[in-house]
Amino acid sequence: MAGNSIGQLFRVTTFGESHGPAIGGIVDGCPPGLHISADELQQDLDRRKPGTSRYTTARREADEVKILSGVFEGISTGCSIGLLIENTDQRSQDYSKIKDVFRPGHADYTYWHKFGIRDYRGGGRSSARETAIRVAAGAIAKKYLKEKFGMEIRGYLAQLGPVAMDKVHWNEVNNNPFFCPDPTKLDALDAYMRDLKKEGDSVGARVNVVASKVPVGLGEPVFDRLDADIAHAMMSINAVKAVEIGDGFAVVEQKGSTHRDELTPQGFSANHAGGVLGGISSGQDIRVSIALKPTSSISIPGKSINLDGEPVDMLTKGRHDPCVGIRAVPIAEAMLAIVLMDHLLRHRAQNLDVVCNTPDIARLQDE
């Protein structure tokens, strides 16, 4: 059934396949009065865009977004915003060979068995290409949250295969093609990726996203908790297999005396919780971490079956990122922005004040 929407009050609905004429979406619920231009959305889209470095897919897409409605003379009207990105570099001929086989690790098998039909060109609807519209929609949310509340939503590559970052220098993140916050690791990343490409293999990654200056009070217990909705949004990103809030899995071995963030008149003395208590934002930084699997599109042959259930040897050609986790950074930021925006509106519906002045001693530092 209808599963292509996210959000209740700030609601994003998308359509489009990898090799169709266009992808697009509708942002419903954006408050009126926000200055929005296609150029601004384009900035985040360009960060996600394929073909920007030798580490990402060679597919070249302009990814030029058009705003078709909901913005009048540069200002949002409160009506639904139509977004459109035409697909320009489709190369459908690349994909005809995989028409009758299921690529291992892909959604080919499940789409086929669910729907009995699939657009096999480039993964069709299951392609990560769809996430471009998420980024455009997220850019609208980001702008609103920043402009009205000073909220900042930023992500970075925390680990790529064995290479884990040690430090977070926020102002370095956008200076390299890896969204890497630790410049001392750039050589290691470069070397690792070169080897990977030689092998024809791919690798997983960890991406962290942090929202700062979040108002206290966002989240609606008991099911639509802020953290539950974040988990949903993050796990809806292609290739994501795990989500952590705050200390995440480290809590398994923690004791209560360590984990509970004590309160002082100056604010919280730590942020193990990741900015959410009882499903409601505490005013501290929201800290989210996600794991992205290695893409299954690699040039090492693998076993699979065809539509008749007969064994075949597969070798995925086409142009693919050896680490899809890298380009996931702006996508994860967009999803967090969409969830926060939605919950901000939900909070405000009850005529509750939006308060942003919580002191936050434990805020993630950029040393």
Place this chain on the structure above:
Amino acid sequence: MAGNSIGQLFRVTTFGESHGPAIGGIVDGCPPGLHISADELQQDLDRRKPGTSRYTTARREADEVKILSGVFEGISTGCSIGLLIENTDQRSQDYSKIKDVFRPGHADYTYWHKFGIRDYRGGGRSSARETAIRVAAGAIAKKYLKEKFGMEIRGYLAQLGPVAMDKVHWNEVNNNPFFCPDPTKLDALDAYMRDLKKEGDSVGARVNVVASKVPVGLGEPVFDRLDADIAHAMMSINAVKAVEIGDGFAVVEQKGSTHRDELTPQGFSANHAGGVLGGISSGQDIRVSIALKPTSSISIPGKSINLDGEPVDMLTKGRHDPCVGIRAVPIAEAMLAIVLMDHLLRHRAQNLDVVCNTPDIARLQDE
């Protein structure tokens, strides 16, 4: 706004505070024709019930569930099912001391700042007591899935503090108060918990849940993916801070050649994906793992502030589980059942066959 519902077609809505007269819920969307009795729901409720061992809270609740509607002569009618559990052991006097202070690590601070009012008795709505209704509702879903499709949804304690289980013997899980699947670890668990109680501290845990004989095709891309909805449901459980599907965070260091589950005419040759590809179930076991934080209600004093922002020393009295993760096992099973039930109905809406015969070579073994 309205956040007390989960599910689209199989929709569970709950109400009730820890120390109010009752907790309850409505299950809307249960198909007609299912045999349901309060006794059957009670079986799962008894597994979650407090006061069953010296390792869980001493609060004693009968947790007796009543079915008020939607079942006629023992059979579901397709109409909404009303569920009610009266609170019998409320002891409100225990809680009057915490009226004006925020217990560190609890939802006191966030509920107060969000709503400007809170039912402080036992955590009010933020108490895990609310999950009893989830278990009752989940038992309905479990029964339907088992009866119609042979689906089996089972959980166990995978780790408690430093004690990690090595083996999974499914038939041992319900033979001990820990939901522990590895009998060789029972002594270690017992010793660890005894020490913990002496310290007055608490500890985190990891719980795994597995759904077997899941039909192929459940899940609605691109936002309402099966794994995204599982992540949402799991993160909505009190104290959960992380969720993994399949290999979870281990994928960060995996290569594509390892991670992708190859296909053979006999079925998948591995299950790194955890039974979900492209957001749709593959027919393999759904493997979910969650992390539960240590409860913040411990008898070691901690720093906090009162409503006026002044520093106070807190010492949480009352009756609390030293490891809330243990009792989370039936809750996690219930949430997984609710999500699968919801997606089964969503799948069927499109007149798609429900197919359960996928060979599953990699199914989790009980050796």
Place this chain on the structure above:
Amino acid sequence: MAGNSIGQLFRVTTFGESHGPAIGGIVDGCPPGLHISADELQQDLDRRKPGTSRYTTARREADEVKILSGVFEGISTGCSIGLLIENTDQRSQDYSKIKDVFRPGHADYTYWHKFGIRDYRGGGRSSARETAIRVAAGAIAKKYLKEKFGMEIRGYLAQLGPVAMDKVHWNEVNNNPFFCPDPTKLDALDAYMRDLKKEGDSVGARVNVVASKVPVGLGEPVFDRLDADIAHAMMSINAVKAVEIGDGFAVVEQKGSTHRDELTPQGFSANHAGGVLGGISSGQDIRVSIALKPTSSISIPGKSINLDGEPVDMLTKGRHDPCVGIRAVPIAEAMLAIVLMDHLLRHRAQNLDVVCNTPDIARLQDE
């Protein structure tokens, strides 16, 4: 699928059958800080209650509502509010005869064919008894709207069979068992009802509801228009077959020069539109009119069939209102209140001011 909820942000979900142990509901999304007591809800319930006059069903129900959650020390907490009314006068024995037959004009036939099972006692879920919870939930909405914005939501019987009211004296409505606003018609109503009872027949009615001091701006185009949601809510009341906003069907023969409500610096010069323009409230009175069919439970024999499709002669016994439209007045008020409350919250979510000061020249007068 799940169809027992109404509203997005102020969401009411109900359960319960005519002859089950209880009916109940959950109100989710009520803002915190509202003084609510069971006594206040009871006042509207008592207006709807059966057995209050010789013109309504002889069934006697205390209809005593209990608030089980969401209200702490008399004040709403922002958490879900559980409502419960126990069924005390059930007399199941009355209904065993209709177990195997379909009463003409009732939902027996459709429930049976939809679900393959039905609780035949008193109509089960299809009984108007369910509306008691709507009235209780609506009373919460009414109180909020009145207290915060001065909104007034009032209904009256506009026509009963051939007896149409000529004038609307608001302060007469609750002084008679008919909710009749025109005292000159009371004798005619009384005579008509006496004759009807003698015949053993029933009759339809028209009920009007008016909301005054409605803020400008409520309603979300293009599908969730205020008038569209009002139409939905009204048509969801048992026995309602038609809904009008403003001039309703009279517009068919109107010209544009007559219908359009001109604007002057002092306000609108008329209210043909019924307070809604383009799906958004204009600040004028919302005027709604509904038609309720005559109940099919009459003591005049009728033709029908049994479960085997064989012809039977039916004679509905039991205790029934000869005009169900009368008791629909508080129900219609409740539904209008629920819709306005929901849209008020939706409006406010976008940080839009709630403005109530529109001059309204054309407001319905009580001369």
Place this chain on the structure above:
Amino acid sequence: MAGNSIGQLFRVTTFGESHGPAIGGIVDGCPPGLHISADELQQDLDRRKPGTSRYTTARREADEVKILSGVFEGISTGCSIGLLIENTDQRSQDYSKIKDVFRPGHADYTYWHKFGIRDYRGGGRSSARETAIRVAAGAIAKKYLKEKFGMEIRGYLAQLGPVAMDKVHWNEVNNNPFFCPDPTKLDALDAYMRDLKKEGDSVGARVNVVASKVPVGLGEPVFDRLDADIAHAMMSINAVKAVEIGDGFAVVEQKGSTHRDELTPQGFSANHAGGVLGGISSGQDIRVSIALKPTSSISIPGKSINLDGEPVDMLTKGRHDPCVGIRAVPIAEAMLAIVLMDHLLRHRAQNLDVVCNTPDIARLQDE
């Protein structure tokens, strides 16, 4: 908040303003396997298209719909379907004069007061132009319902001002520009419209829609009843002020012995109910009637105010239909199709059979 969607499982979301670059929408939840082409959607769009006769607006729009996704090699894939219609004849210059004034009877006043900003060109989002996408989406639903169940959804003009139709000849409806089912009235319609144009005035209309061969069992009590959702969908059409199901307002004066449709072994002996009992379809024809107000865009001057609240004399120029009700016929059909499609999917979710074989003695005849 987000209000631009309709339907739960067959969900239509739209965007676009009268004078923006394009209007569009997303149809989410269409089952896979349906043959769909833009040409087929175009047929219904052409019936709604402006500029087809001298009785409708002179605006000329190609209204050419493009399918951007969700259809692969002519067959629906189960993924979201993107629809786009470019606006070609926009003439924005016509509208600059009304920038600072509120046209009486239009949504100008309410959009302005709600949002604080409005796209004044041609009514912006409040323009009926938006309904073109409804027609395209409805054509998909219509095709599915017809192909899989033989359902037929057809509308006609029942009354235009004082001219009421006496007979319904279905095969005449599409032979004249009025969707008039009674050829004996064509001259009267023609004369009336000519006079109306001379006066510069407009008039209201009544449109009837009938769905035949509807399966028994569609509709989800107690709030999402089939008739309640039909009322919502119909009232969401621009200019609609009233909705009737079956006998509608005539029930006010009916007696129960007349209204209740008796059952015989051969089927229902009448259809006063309009095909819905207890909110669930009975298998009889669904009969719906709606009233459309006269457009307020007329060339007779009217009083209004400007943004500063000062009085102005308004004279609406531009190109407008003297009776918007005429072109509402395909729109009303589309909305009924969307609701029935949605409820068909909802019904099927519970694994309930879709049964279409109810004998229907009272079906509306075309003599």
